[in-house]
Amino acid sequence: MMTGRVFKKMNKFNFMENDEFNFDEYVKMIKHHQENNDPTGWFDNVYEVAKGDHTKVFWADLEPSPYLVEWLKKDIVKKENKTACVIGCGVGDDAEALSEYGFNVVAFDISPKAIELCIQRYKDTKVTYIVADLFDYPKDWFENFDVVYECNTIQVLPNEYRIKARVAMSSLIAKEGYILVSCRSRNEGEKEDAIPLPLTKSEMDEFIKTDGLNEISFLAYDDNQTPRVPHFFGIYQKGN
Ligand SMILES: C[S@@+](CC[C@H](N)C(=O)[O-])C[C@H]1O[C@@H](n2cnc3c(N)ncnc32)[C@H](O)[C@@H]1O
Numbered sequence: 001m002m003t004g005r006v007f008k009k010m011n012k013f014n015f016m017e018n019d020e021f022n023f024d025e026y027v028k029m030i031k032h033h034q035e036n037n038d039p040t041g042w043f044d045n046v047y048e049v050a051k052g053d054h055t056k057v058f059w060a061d062l063e064p065s066p067y068l069v070e071w072l073k074k075d076i077v078k079k080e081n082k083t084a085c086v087i088g089c090g091v092g093d094d095a096e097a098l099s100e101y102g103f104n105v106v107a108f109d110i111s112p113k114a115i116e117l118c119i120q121r122y123k124d125t126k127v128t129y130i131v132a133d134l135f136d137y138p139k140d141w142f143e144n145f146d147v148v149y150e151c152n153t154i155q156v157l158p159n160e161y162r163i164k165a166r167v168a169m170s171s172l173i174a175k176e177g178y179i180l181v182s183c184r185s186r187n188e189g190e191k192e193d194a195i196p197l198p199l200t201k202s203e204m205d206e207f208i209k210t211d212g213l214n215e216i217s218f219l220a221y222d223d224n225q226t227p228r229v230p231h232f233f234g235i236y237q238k239g240n
Pocket residue numbers: 040043044059060061087088089090091108109110111114132133134135150151152153156
């Protein structure tokens with residue numbers, strides 16, 4: 001939990017001034033929090049500097065993942081009253097896509113400002129947007145969701161928090177449910193001090209080896225930015 005003292009310190013990092021993004025200040029802010037054992041204390045600041053305008057959140061694509069939409073079109077989860085959970089939902093595009101395809105969606109983020117933006121952006125939404133911490137989620141969410149969607153949360157966390165995050169994500173999946181994991185990727189041993197720190201294939205494989213999920217599909221691809229950024233999109237299923 002972020003204390004007032006840490007928050008004041010954080011504000012000395014001016015990573016966004018007059019709509020100009022300053023990467024060095026951004027990295028300093030993150031490192032400051034990570035070194036003070038407060039690895040999630042800076043997220044709200046990214047949404048705060050957007051000043052109520054979701055289009056100003058620099059990491060938001062403002063559209064759902066095409067790989068999520070492609071999977072949704074296959075209509076794999078046939079049950080009635082199907083439930084989905086979106087982790088670190090940001091400004092809500094993926095949550096709304098799941099809702100459009102008939103899921104009852106809970107979308108959560110540790111950042112109150114992110115959740116405020118979602119509620120303000122989707123006035124007639126069916127999605128339940130809620131401030132919650134993946135590391136301390138409500139107990140009744142345990143193994144509760146037919147689909148769990150994760151996009152880019154693990155990669156903004158350091159060291160052991162990445163492992164804790166993956167384990168917590170897997171614990172949200174109901175029996176026979178799915179998790180879809182979208183993230184940047186890197187080769188083993190590459191760019192280990194990068195921010196964000198993309199995932200290696202062996203980190204992805206822990207969903208199988210440690211959490212006991214079955215791999216349904218795994219895609220490694222480069223996105224269409226210039227220069228292109230390598231990504232993974234993995235789909236895993238829990239047994240019954
Ligand atoms: C890089 S952003 C990605 C946001 C969104 N998924 C997207 O793809 O645009 C990571 C998100 O995870 C949220 N987050 C980080 N740690 C979290 C935690 N422990 N519990 C819930 N949300 C968390 C952050 O606030 C942020 O919105």
